[in-house]
Amino acid sequence: MNFSIDDIRKQFPVLHQEVHGKPLVYFDNAATTQKPSSVIDALEGYYLHDNSNIHRGAHALADRATRYFEETREAVQHFINAKESEEIIFTKGTTESINLVAYTFGRKFIQAGDEIIISTLEHHSNIVPWQMLCEETGALLKIIPINEAGEILFEEFEKLLSPKTKLVSVVHASNALGTINPVKEIIQASHEVGAKVLLDGAQSSSHLEIDVQDLDCDFFALSAHKLYGPTGLGVLYGKREILEEMPPFQGGGEMIKEVTFEKTTFNEIPFKFEAGTPNIGDVIAFKQAIAFINSLGKTAIKAHEDDLLAYANELLLPVKGFIPVGTAASKVSVLSFNINGMHPFDVGVMLDAKGIAVRTGHHCTQPLMKRLGIEGTVRASFAVYNSKLEIEKLAEGVSQLARIKNK
Amino acid sequence: MSSIQDVQEEIISEFEILGDDKESTIFYIMELGGNMEEFPENERIEENIIKGCQSKVWLIAEEKEGKVHYQADSNTDITKGLISLLIRVLNDRSPQEIIDSELDFIPKIGMGSIIGSQRSNGLAAMIKQMKLYALAVQAKQNA
Numbered sequence: 001m002n003f004s005i006d007d008i009r010k011q012f013p014v015l016h017q018e019v020h021g022k023p024l025v026y027f028d029n030a031a032t033t034q035k036p037s038s039v040i041d042a043l044e045g046y047y048l049h050d051n052s053n054i055h056r057g058a059h060a061l062a063d064r065a066t067r068y069f070e071e072t073r074e075a076v077q078h079f080i081n082a083k084e085s086e087e088i089i090f091t092k093g094t095t096e097s098i099n100l101v102a103y104t105f106g107r108k109f110i111q112a113g114d115e116i117i118i119s120t121l122e123h124h125s126n127i128v129p130w131q132m133l134c135e136e137t138g139a140l141l142k143i144i145p146i147n148e149a150g151e152i153l154f155e156e157f158e159k160l161l162s163p164k165t166k167l168v169s170v171v172h173a174s175n176a177l178g179t180i181n182p183v184k185e186i187i188q189a190s191h192e193v194g195a196k197v198l199l200d201g202a203q204s205s206s207h208l209e210i211d212v213q214d215l216d217c218d219f220f221a222l223s224a225h226k227l228y229g230p231t232g233l234g235v236l237y238g239k240r241e242i243l244e245e246m247p248p249f250q251g252g253g254e255m256i257k258e259v260t261f262e263k264t265t266f267n268e269i270p271f272k273f274e275a276g277t278p279n280i281g282d283v284i285a286f287k288q289a290i291a292f293i294n295s296l297g298k299t300a301i302k303a304h305e306d307d308l309l310a311y312a313n314e315l316l317l318p319v320k321g322f323i324p325v326g327t328a329a330s331k332v333s334v335l336s337f338n339i340n341g342m343h344p345f346d347v348g349v350m351l352d353a354k355g356i357a358v359r360t361g362h363h364c365t366q367p368l369m370k371r372l373g374i375e376g377t378v379r380a381s382f383a384v385y386n387s388k389l390e391i392e393k394l395a396e397g398v399s400q401l402a403r404i405k406n407k
Numbered sequence: 408m409s410s411i412q413d414v415q416e417e418i419i420s421e422f423e424i425l426g427d428d429k430e431s432t433i434f435y436i437m438e439l440g441g442n443m444e445e446f447p448e449n450e451r452i453e454e455n456i457i458k459g460c461q462s463k464v465w466l467i468a469e470e471k472e473g474k475v476h477y478q479a480d481s482n483t484d485i486t487k488g489l490i491s492l493l494i495r496v497l498n499d500r501s502p503q504e505i506i507d508s509e510l511d512f513i514p515k516i517g518m519g520s521i522i523g524s525q526r527s528n529g530l531a532a533m534i535k536q537m538k539l540y541a542l543a544v545q546a547k548q549n550a
Contacts, residue, residue, distance in 0.1 A: 020429040342484070343483035343484065346484045349433055350430070353432075354430060375482075
């Protein structure tokens with residue numbers, strides 16, 4: 001590790017508080033990460049000094065706001081190594097990014113009899129838009145099965161592929177189990193049958209190096225708030241040639257080139273997909289979140305988080321009554337588990353009483369929970385600002401609860 | 408038998424003894440659930456599940472010597488403990504008493520901060536269902 005956890009923690013004001021009289025241990029990072037002061041300051045700075053609408057104002061404030069806004073687009077481009085900044089579209093989040101593809105690419109290029117492939121690991125956001133599209137178009141949704149460890153069965157995936165496959169939309173890293181999917185192989189195999197590939201990068205983008213050119217994915221979706229950035233903001237990356245062929249998503253504002261009552265012509269990408277006034281302040285602040293991640297480097301972040309996960313497993317696997325859920329060989333820092341004889345909700349409330357914030361339930365992956373034959377799990381998900389001491393507190397709390405129920 | 412108000416006061420003072428310590432409060436609630444009457448297995452059906460609760464809650468009621476007798480269960484220990492408090496307050500009382508009751512012990516014991524506001528709504532749904540059962544028993548009595 002080439003950074004100091006203490007120095008990192010100092011940058012996150014929210015971490016320094018007590019909950020129910022105990023120091024906060026925040027392990028709900030897969031739901032949303034906390035924000036460093038630089039992001040909060042940038043957001044405040046925009047409203048204090050630069051608040052203005054972008055792209056059209058002929059005055060200094062509008063000019064500044066536009067420049068900062070477009071600087072973030074470039075920062076995102078470099079962050080995921082897109083070929084050009086025009087391939088970066090700002091959305092409300094991963095969910096909206098996926099819906100954008102379903103509504104535009106889907107409704108133009110997918111017809112009755114075509115097939116869309118997703119996996120058992122998907123979040124509802126990467127299931128429902130495709131179900132809606134299939135219902136509307138008569139296309140078929142195919143599901144890649146998984147093994148007990150929570151890994152997709154690649155040979156089964158290959159069997160599902162055919163010239164009928166128009167789109168493969170899979171999660172890069174599972175929010176519920178942490179599994180990292182072999183996305184490069186998935187993309188290659190999909191391209192061989194002529195299918196396009198969308199990666200749901202909501203969970204992977206904060207942990208893994210993302211290089212969309214090397215991956216060769218056609219679309220990549222992410223959410224800023226899972227990357228130490230603001231909520232209500234996301235990104236859709238798409239290859240230029242595909243984005244250009246896609247119809248606009250929503251009508252109005254920035255997406256227009258010229259409107260007459262007879263006919264409207266649409267703007268170039270990315271503006272074609274950014275109707276209305278965007279989330280300007282949050283986009284500007286997001287640049288600081290990317291800078292924060294870049295300052296540490298994904299390799300160091302991943303190494304630290306892997307350490308935390310390994311330490312948590314080391315302390316908890318021997319505990320009687322501790323049931324790990326999702327034991328894939330390749331994982332991001334998500335520890336999903338149950339305690340024998342206890343409902344996840346009870347575990348979550350008890351841990352909260354100890355100041356430890358975790359998520360409980362189905363994590364918006366009900367079909368996955370059904371496949372695993374469980375109602376839900378307790379999920380502790382780690383971020384770069386978490387420490388080994390915090391892992392010890394979690395292990396202590398979980399062990400205590402497991403002892404009560406598993407004497 | 409003490410009045411609904413008396414039982415509520417009792418509960419409030421029990422929770423006051425526990426103080427602000429959330430951990431011991433929750434352990435106490437979980438223990439309370441363990442003392443409940445065994446829920447009949449054949450009643451653990453979809454129709455008896457209360458809508459509006461995040462965890463599963465089964466509730467049934469029957470008339471016993473003019474009073475309303477409740478039985479309930481949940482798949483989570485904390486929720487079960489909370490239901491046991493509601494049952495302690497309302498069980499085996501006349502329908503009119505139940506219908507007229509004002510249950511103010513829930514906010515007074517700080518339930519919102521213990522289980523979160525969303526789950527407090529689930530508790531409110533349960534009280535509503537208990538009152539509906541009382542109304543049904545009363546309607547049957549007046550028929």
